[in-house]
Amino acid sequence: MLKESTRSVDQADRSETVRAGEFWMNTVKKGDIFRITDLKGNQAVDTLFFNANNPYERYSAFDTVREQGNLYLTTGTALLSDEGNPMLTIVADTCGRHDTLGGACAGESNTVRYALDKKSMHSCRDSWLLAVNQRDEWGLTKRDITHNINFFMNVPVTPKGGLTFEDGISAPGKYVELVAEMDVLVLISNCPQLNNPCNGYDPTPIELTVWYLTS
Numbered sequence: 001m002l003k004e005s006t007r008s009v010d011q012a013d014r015s016e017t018v019r020a021g022e023f024w025m026n027t028v029k030k031g032d033i034f035r036i037t038d039l040k041g042n043q044a045v046d047t048l049f050f051n052a053n054n055p056y057e058r059y060s061a062f063d064t065v066r067e068q069g070n071l072y073l074t075t076g077t078a079l080l081s082d083e084g085n086p087m088l089t090i091v092a093d094t095c096g097r098h099d100t101l102g103g104a105c106a107g108e109s110n111t112v113r114y115a116l117d118k119k120s121m122h123s124c125r126d127s128w129l130l131a132v133n134q135r136d137e138w139g140l141t142k143r144d145i146t147h148n149i150n151f152f153m154n155v156p157v158t159p160k161g162g163l164t165f166e167d168g169i170s171a172p173g174k175y176v177e178l179v180a181e182m183d184v185l186v187l188i189s190n191c192p193q194l195n196n197p198c199n200g201y202d203p204t205p206i207e208l209t210v211w212y213l214t215s
Contacts, residue, residue, distance in 0.1 A: 001075040005092035005177050007033065007211055014210040020203030021192035023127040025135050027052045028180045031213035034088070036151055036188075037175040038095070040204035042168035044153040044191040046104045046124040048145065049079060049087050052183035055138055057081045061100045061147040071157060073098040073149065078181070087184055092177035095152055095170045102155035102163055104128075104148050105193045124148075127189035138185060150191075151176055153198050165196040 009015060012035075018024045020043070028034045036045055051057035060082040067084075068077055075093045078086045106125035125145065132140040152170040155163050192203050 002094060002096050003075040003092050004094055005035070005175070007035075007177070009035075009207075009209055011211070012209045013212045015207060017205050017207050018188065018190045019205050020190050020199070021127065022190055023131040024186070024188040024190070024208060025131045026186055028088075028184050028186055028210060029213065030180050030183050032180050033091070033177060033211040034180060034186070035092075035175050035177040035207075035209040037173065037207040037209065038152050038170045039172065039207055041170055041172040041174065042152075042198075042200035043170070043204045043206060044168070044193065044198040045151040045206055046189045046191050047149045047151060048128065048147075048187040049081075049149075050138075050140070050144070050185040050187070051081060051085075051087070052185040055140060055144065055185060057083050057085070058144070059087060059147055059149070061149075064100065071101060073100055079149070079178070086181040088178040088180050090176060091179050092175070095174040095176060097154070097169060098176060099150040099153040099155040100147070101157070102150055102153060102165065104145075104150075104189065105191065123193070124189035124191050127192070128187060131187055131189075150198070153191075165198050168198065168200065 049059040063080040077090045079088045104124035154166045
């Protein structure tokens, strides 16, 4: 469901740009508002969420899809953990639909889907592995890279139950805004994929904005 935010970026407490192919790993406190903006349009933003106070609890696509009865995420969706607890709620969305089924690109999937010589191309899984190794204070490893959300990504389900990667439905300046229902650790890979239309074959930067609870 499309819904615009009443918040102004000029009044945000934090705002930064993340280039295509880079990761972003930070905490968002309970009650804070977190916005992801697709600056150029048609850019996939692969995102993992963890309980910042207990990273063994993390986002669950299964629980989220089951409880909301919808395959796609948009305004009003509560993102649930693998313990059934609300982690964040989408409170504004100018794109209208986000994927949580398609997973993230990796060297292995690039090889299977495209060609053997694509394995060495940078992927979201590479970004996440780099993040958990550089930011080892959280104690995360490759075993913790599980369910993710692909914000702005268009992955329709076929009549036979398959998934396809299609041109994005986002556009420059579209955003999704969430309120944290607990202290969350956010791990983003701004997707570098060049082999399918999820990024329009041209990965671009995103903007991340946070408004603190006391604002």
